[in-house]
Amino acid sequence: MAKSVVVREYARLTSSPLATQTLDEAQISETAFDWLCELAGSFRRSGAQLLQLENRRWLKLDSHVGVLESPCGQVIEILPKHFEEGDCVTQSRALLQKLITSALDMPARETELASLALFDAPLAEWVMGQFLHELEHLLKRGLRFDYHRVEDEQRYLRGQLDLVRQMRQPPGRQHCFQLRHDVFLPDRPENRLLKSALQLVLEHAQQANNWRLAHELAGMLDELPRSEDIDADFGRWHNDRLMAHYQGVKPWCELILHRQMPLAVAGAYRGISMLFPMEKLFGQHVARVLRGQLMPGAKLRTQVASRYLCQHAGKSMFQLRPDLLLEAGTHRYVLDTKWKRVDVNNRDGKYDLSQVDFYQMLAYARQYFPQGQGEMALIYPRCATFAEPLQPFDFSHGLTLHVWPFDLERDELVITTGTRMPVYKPRNTYAA
Incomplete structure (x- = not known):
């Protein structure tokens, strides 16, 4: 059975064998079926409806779109139910990509992303591709560095001498200097978050172009540490004039790190899952166009x-x-x-x-x-x-x-x- 399944809103899922797979009926693994049942229960407790259980053999999806990855590796891509003729998968993916871009309030730019827009990739790969291209554009302009205060002990003078610590040294260590100085480093909250998002992309990217670009960019960020507290680092993200060139990559970074998901997928395992209520995506897009x-x-x-x-x-x-x-x-x-x-x-x-x-x-x-x-x-x-x-x-x-x-x-x-x-x-x- 295929590890990746493509369906659309209100589709029915089962773990039993099916003669043919369609956009409205598909077979998934038993472990993914059980995981979805648990996930639906957590959604109901939080007041959201993800799916309905039918006769203990079928699951019927609701009006949420996006992608879900179960702990067993089963990927379920859920597309809008809007097209009935032609290549529904390609058309629906293009529509969903357009609505997500609109919801994130991203500009429709960008000649260098034209080839990516024509690339009919699954939703998760498309999101990772958008992040990678925005990150590549950012690195061409340069990472933002910041000064960090360092307290050190050296045998030579550098920076400012800490007189209090120097006077408290024991006998026999007068030749060592207690120093304070600033180091100009890229270790900022924004850069740590980019490194964390890139690490997730490295673990999940399957498309050759995404895999290759992710490894190229990983070499450029090799010396950066990953974020230890994602929420705190997002709270420290600066939006001033000097950080204007970071604004293009921020929404994709938030999406990959599960911070800007309209619906968070509960549990310790989230994989590359991201869900969007179609009602909200449509409403936000209409508002943006009319404005x-x-x-x-x-x-x-x-x-x-x-x-x-x-x-x-x-x-x-x-x-x-x-x-x-x-x-x-x-x-x-x-x-x-x-x-x-x-x-x-x-x-x-x-x-x-x-x-x-x-x-x-x-x-x-x-x-x-x-x-x-x-x-x-x-x-x-x-x-x-x-x-x-x-x-x-x-x-x-x-x-x-x-x-x-x-x-x-x-x-x-x-x-x-x-x-x-x-x-x-x-x-x-x-x-x-």
Whole structure:
């Protein structure tokens, strides 16, 4: 059985033999199956849902994407369930890489990374490749050094003489000098973290290009010590002007050292595991794209938490946190992103929309539109069954809810013609 398995969201996993492996059903080892069951239990205790157990023979994944490596070496790569035609694996990997880069707020640069972008590698190898290329770019510009105070005993004068220690020397050692001096070394928290991340890459890299580049860079950092306290060293990471060239490598370093994972994989063994809630990746990407398309004077805020649903005994209860709040002058627009499929052909089934989402938007309107009038929007990923906006939903009294698709391939929100949204007109608009 293959050590690496590629599936997508909501796939079913089993340890029993399968006639064929697909993106929706795959076989894994019994030890990996048992490890996933334990991992799911720890996730449930922390309030997150990773997978469901079916008949003690099947595990059904949830909407988390990324990669998991079990202690037995089984690697499970989980991709977004967005494409149904063509090479779904390549397209889904490219989409996931794009969303992770957007979530880490990385620039889309960079001619020297063009070849890496065309390299269809598993997610873990892609992350390690991004880290290695950013580290190589950093080393070309030079590591940041710092002065370290050293107290030493020598038979010659160097630096500053420590008079107190010198006077306390026993008889017969007057020829030895107690000194204090500074040494200019690259032993800084940032460099120690880079060495620790590079060591993990050396242990896990399988692709020839990553393996070769990792060993080349390891020779350049050979004299650096590894970090003994990762969290403390990240807390000491400087972001001043002199450390500006370190900003490109920092997010990848955090990702490899399991510090910036949206969901931490519990337990002592984590391998190269990294998980991302697809709902958050989609929402963060939509926010980043819209922020770059705003008209002058408009302002976009994310995860606004200034309003509550009600008051009780003098205290506010049930905080309201819309994904996006768009303001332009006196106009306000409440937007929420949903990583779900909409089917315009299923009108009898209410287009597969959730009634709970509509109630949620109505609660937002109650607090963010004091006059009871305004425009809101639910944003879903654009797909074959949802290429155009739906007819606006009228809550009466001037309150309107739009349902709009967001094109992940072209990075544009497809809005209804005639809306007053303060964003530049996209290439495609559709009449309501």
